[in-house]
Amino acid sequence: MSHVMNTYGRLPVAFERGEGVWLWDTQGKRYLDALAGVAVNAVGHSHPKLVAALREQIGKLIHTSNIYQIAAQEKLADRIVAASGMDKVFFCNSGAEANEAAIKLARYYGHKKGVENPAVVVLEKSFHGRTMATLSATGSRKVQAGFEPLMTGFVRVPFNDLEAVRRVADSNRNVVAILAELVQGEGGVSVCGDGYLKGLREICDAHGWLLMLDEVQTGMARTGKMFAFQHYGVIPDVMSLAKGLGGGVPIGASVARGEAATLFQPGSHGSTFGGNPLACTAALATLDIIESEGLCKNADEIGSRIRANLQRALAETPGLREIRGKGMMIGIELDRPCGDLVKTALEAGLLINVTADNVVRLVPPLVMSASEADQLTNELAPMIRSFLMNTAPATA
Numbered sequence: 287m288s289h290v291m292n293t294y295g296r297l298p299v300a301f302e303r304g305e306g307v308w309l310w311d312t313q314g315k316r317y318l319d320a321l322a323g324v325a326v327n328a329v330g331h332s333h334p335k336l337v338a339a340l341r342e343q344i345g346k347l348i349h350t351s352n353i354y355q356i357a358a359q360e361k362l363a364d365r366i367v368a369a370s371g372m373d374k375v376f377f378c379n380s381g382a383e384a385n386e387a388a389i390k391l392a393r394y395y396g397h398k399k400g401v402e403n404p405a406v407v408v409l410e411k412s413f414h415g416r417t418m419a420t421l422s423a424t425g426s427r428k429v430q431a432g433f434e435p436l437m438t439g440f441v442r443v444p445f446n447d448l449e450a451v452r453r454v455a456d457s458n459r460n461v462v463a464i465l466a467e468l469v470q471g472e473g474g475v476s477v478c479g480d481g482y483l484k485g486l487r488e489i490c491d492a493h494g495w496l497l498m499l500d501e502v503q504t505g506m507a508r509t510g511k512m513f514a515f516q517h518y519g520v521i522p523d524v525m526s527l528a529k530g531l532g533g534g535v536p537i538g539a540s541v542a543r544g545e546a547a548t549l550f551q552p553g554s555h556g557s558t559f560g561g562n563p564l565a566c567t568a569a570l571a572t573l574d575i576i577e578s579e580g581l582c583k584n585a586d587e588i589g590s591r592i593r594a595n596l597q598r599a600l601a602e603t604p605g606l607r608e609i610r611g612k613g614m615m616i617g618i619e620l621d622r623p624c625g626d627l628v629k630t631a632l633e634a635g636l637l638i639n640v641t642a643d644n645v646v647r648l649v650p651p652l653v654m655s656a657s658e659a660d661q662l663t664n665e666l667a668p669m670i671r672s673f674l675m676n677t678a679p680a681t682a
């Protein structure tokens with residue numbers, strides 16, 4: 287019997303090595319990876335530049351402490367600031383921690399403004415993590431159930447609904463910030479409307495709220511720009527990063543701009559491991575690879591190709607609701623629960639994921655080539671078609 291806590295329903299496979307978009311299991315069977323460790327392995331598996339940078343760093347130093355200067359952390363903050371147009375970065379180890387920092391920043395900001403019980407607007411179907419604050423911010427009962435009492439200080443509105451945010455702004459004086467995903471990953475790969483972010487910016491400016499974006503999944507070129515907000519010509523006050531940031535090595539970041547960047551002082555927040563030399567070296571190498579190999583452009587082009595291929599192959603298929611996404615964050619919504627597809631695909635040597643019960647999610651490594659993309663869709667489309675032909679639609 288396993289002595290690992292039963293927090294994941296694990297598939298019966300273990301991987302031994304990887305290269306680019308390919309993984310090999312302990313039996314030597316090869317898989318095409320269209321999940322990338324849930325949007326983590328941005329530059330693919332065992333990228334030679336990432337491996338070399340890590341090897342070199344491990345031989346020198348892994349960890350010191352934030353009590354000391356850390357050159358790689360300074361350098362990485364410079365790079366993130368240059369890429370985002372924001373001002374300062376706090377480093378941590380995960381997406382949940384990056385959002386925790388954002389929520390703490392919002393409360394700090396509120397108290398400084400004299401708001402005694404500061405609140406943050408959050409969205410339905412959002413996902414922000416599994417810590418107490420972030421699961422309270424998350425818009426999923428499944429994530430929250432059994433962990434009550436939830437943290438207070440969140441006001442929930444529907445996704446993509448500016449009117450609902452305006453109503454909160456008009457009626458609730460405690461609100462100091464909004465926390466939003468621009469493409470809801472766990473929530474079913476839902477993309478916000480074109481004017482949504484601009485609308486949020488206007489509301490935030492009019493009411494002195496911080497515009498905080500959870501780019502844990504959408505960041506690091508995933509949607510075809512380095513950060514998803516860059517599609518919309520609007521800049522946030524706070525942004526959370528993690529997943530792809532370290533190319534597989536755990537690292538998170540809370541990036542801030544303007545007043546939000548100046549709030550934390552020694553003693554107000556911290557992390558033992560956050561921004562250590564090893565993790566920052568991984569993120570620096572990942573950024574180098576994304577920039578030097580043009581992975582924003584690749585995510586945009588290959589993502590469009592995958593969606594177009596699937597559109598062509600699955601058009602008019604009864605049971606298919608929608609193929610959507612941005613860049614290499616792709617959702618295929620069916621009219622019925624389709625978790626079983628994950629196992630079918632696994633047996634066929636294809637790694638995919640299902641989220642929100644009925645949405646097949648593809649978040650492949652950003653290094654995927656056109657021929658690998660075609661191989662993915664050539665295998666996946668018939669699988670989805672036969673699944674839909676052989677299962678009954680959900681009775682709503």
Ligand SMILES: *Cc1c(COP(=O)(O)O)cnc(C)c1O
Nearest residue numbers: 380381382413414415471502503
């Ligand atoms: C995965 C994810 C998180 C949580 O990240 P962890 O590293 O698992 O804590 C938070 N927000 C979004 C949008 C995510 O996709």
